[in-house]
Amino acid sequence: MVFMTRPPLYYGQYLKLDRLLSLQVAESSKHGAPVHDEMLFIIVHQTYELWFKQVLHEFDRIEQDFSANPVDDEAMAHIVHSLARVHEILKLLVAQxxxxxxxxxxxFLDFRDYLFPASGFQSLQFRLIETRLGLPESARVPLDGEAVERRLSTADRQKLAAARKRPTIFALLDAWLERTPFLDWGGEQFRTAYRAAVVRHLSADVASIKADAELPAERREREASGIDKALEAFARIFEPDTNPDAWRLSPRSVQAALFITVYREMPAVQQPFRLLSLLMDIDETLTFWRYRHALMVERMIGRKIGTGGSSGHVYLRSTAERHRIFGDLFQLSTFLIPRSSLPELPADVKRRLGFVYAGP
Ligand code: HEM
Structure with missing residues (x-):
């Protein structure tokens, strides 16, 4: 047996507990004025960093599996499994x-002064998570007009720069969606029928808003113009050249994501649908963390500036609104229509998307 051929492993030795448990060193103690709660503050932050490490470890596997062309069933199962794990970890991070x-x-005030100018703002692993998910640098909220990396050490800056050269999960998703074959299975005819059904549905919404005498004129106008804008964005995915800014994903990728969402019950797209849902779960939970953290910061330090020098919760709240990564997937819901209005899937497409054994 294996355990007979090597020295027995001891729990604390395996987990390097002597080292791990000696890493909680309170600044307040070093200054001769120990504060009881600084231990909690350190342990919570260290635990975050450990979970960040696990998240990045999952991203490594996702990057490898998602970079394959084609992404086979086994790789897809790994990707979905890892994303589900990341989502559970993020939920834990909010609860923490x-x-x-x-x-x-x-x-907190009893030891806060000892921490200047250290801040979670300098968490390299947090930046790596955002970057590898696909947060574009151009979308980042600058801190006092400066790029994020200005606050990082030279070594951390280099690591972030290296991560920026890797394919992001967003980019891998875009490439994979673009390649999805089933978009072409129904031919141009099916795409045209689906497009017409959505336009019919949304146009009927505009007409009923305009005809609603109960609504104040100004609100009628606002809501109708909101749907008109959505119709314009919808047209972009079929006529990509007019305004590429409407979507971050490529037009064909948006079509594929929409198809997966609409026909999510068909066996061949169930895993892809789960993948899209998990990416939205991750985006949503990360955003939720940003809000929760901003609220906690407001509660802890009020209107004071952060130890990292930012306008505290004001800066953090704006990141919650602007640091979304998979916003395109959320937008798809605008273009969902009731099942009864969906065009019938061509029989051949239905057969190819199904698992029913049709005989030899
Ligand atoms: C008493 C608790 C906390 C306070 C008062 C606090 C305060 C702040 C403030 C004010 C900022 C903005 C940058 C600055 O000026 O420093 C910030 C950023 C940040 N904090 Fe915290 N924080 C706390 C706990 C945590 C915890 C437990 C984590 C977990 C790792 C964390 C992670 C971060 C991250 C990642 C950022 C950068 C966010 C971004 O730029 O989008 N913070 N924090």
Missing amino acids: LDVLETMTPAD
């Missing part, structure tokens, strides 16, 4: 803020 909030603002 509850533990930290058992520390009162006054307790």
